[in-house]
Amino acid sequence: MKIDVLPVIEKIKKEIKEHREKLNRKPKLISITDDYTGATKAYLKSQKRIAKEYDVDFEIIETENLIETIKKYNEDKNVDGIFVARPTKTIKFIEVAKILNPAKDVEGVTPYNMGMNFYGVEEFVPCTAESAVKILEQTEELKSKKVAVIGRSITVGKPLAIMLENYGRDCTVNILNSKTKNMQEITKNSDIVIVAIGKANYVNMDFLKEGTTVIDVGINVVDGKLTGDVSKEVEKYCSVTPVPGGVGSVTSAILMRNVFRAAIKGGKI
Numbered sequence: 001m002k003i004d005v006l007p008v009i010e011k012i013k014k015e016i017k018e019h020r021e022k023l024n025r026k027p028k029l030i031s032i033t034d035d036y037t038g039a040t041k042a043y044l045k046s047q048k049r050i051a052k053e054y055d056v057d058f059e060i061i062e063t064e065n066l067i068e069t070i071k072k073y074n075e076d077k078n079v080d081g082i083f084v085a086r087p088t089k090t091i092k093f094i095e096v097a098k099i100l101n102p103a104k105d106v107e108g109v110t111p112y113n114m115g116m117n118f119y120g121v122e123e124f125v126p127c128t129a130e131s132a133v134k135i136l137e138q139t140e141e142l143k144s145k146k147v148a149v150i151g152r153s154i155t156v157g158k159p160l161a162i163m164l165e166n167y168g169r170d171c172t173v174n175i176l177n178s179k180t181k182n183m184q185e186i187t188k189n190s191d192i193v194i195v196a197i198g199k200a201n202y203v204n205m206d207f208l209k210e211g212t213t214v215i216d217v218g219i220n221v222v223d224g225k226l227t228g229d230v231s232k233e234v235e236k237y238c239s240v241t242p243v244p245g246g247v248g249s250v251t252s253a254i255l256m257r258n259v260f261r262a263a264i265k266g267g268k269i
């Protein structure tokens with residue numbers, strides 16, 4: 001079964017509408033990349049479309065000098081949110097995270113916002129991680145569920161695991177990585193499996209028991225088409241989010257909501 005994410009998007013749209021009424025002006029998002037290809041290109045194109053839909057001023061900046069570009073927009077009073085695409089080609093992403101203004105960090109990648117998530121404060125958390133959480137909250141009661149997160153990235157696996165463990169959600173989470181032994185045993189023993197490894201069609205029914213909720217975070221560009229990390233057959237036995245039209249489509253809506261949030265906060269953390 002395919003999980004329908006439209007109700008999640010509707011909720012975020014409602015939040016955005018309330019923010020817009022409060023703000024009374026157009027907020028502005030700048031998306032910066034030093035490698036405008038593949039999944040980044042797919043995301044930035046999506047952002048452009050959705051920014052228009054939500055009436056957010058939007059600009060894509062392609063640059064070889066990320067640090068100088070970020071420093072410039074950190075100070076620019078006309079810019080409410082700054083997004084920097086991963087993976088970065090010219091420098092390590094942590095150098096970006098270290099200098100980005102946390103008040104404009106609409107993706108929650110700075111140590112400040114990452115740290116706030118550890119404290120259970122989810123003001124700016126990585127949008128893809130929040131998207132997966134919001135979809136799960138809609139599909140089921142999370143309390144005491146066994147969750148396997150495949151992938152330990154700084155913008156998906158790690159923050160997502162923290163959010164699911166936080167008080168109120170109370171999941172028990174395993175974070176799995178490429179060196180994990182008996183991965184299929186762990187995933188087969190989980191109620192929820194979240195796949196965020198970036199390998200097209202990697203997870204099949206060898207990993208899952210029937211009836212598992214599967215969240216496919218993968219965005220792989222295969223022959224010019226978006227393909228998830230979960231193989232199509234899984235849909236017959238499990239509830240699974242589609243790609244496209246699943247996690248990714250919620251991610252962009254959350255990013256826009258965060259731009260409104262940043263604008264309303266007016267540069268203060």
Ligand SMILES: Nc1nc(=O)c2c([nH]1)NC[C@@H]1CN(c3ccc(C(=O)N[C@@H](CCC(=O)O)C(=O)O)cc3)C=[N+]21
Pocket residue numbers: 039040041042043046084085086087107127128155219226243244245246247248249251252
């Ligand atoms: N700092 C950073 N954060 C990211 O979250 C990030 C990133 N860098 N780099 C690139 C990947 C890729 N990614 C996508 C998210 C949504 C769609 C998306 O909107 N997909 C739509 C369809 C788009 C289409 O059909 O072209 C969907 O899945 O329904 C695509 C790709 C986020 N990423």
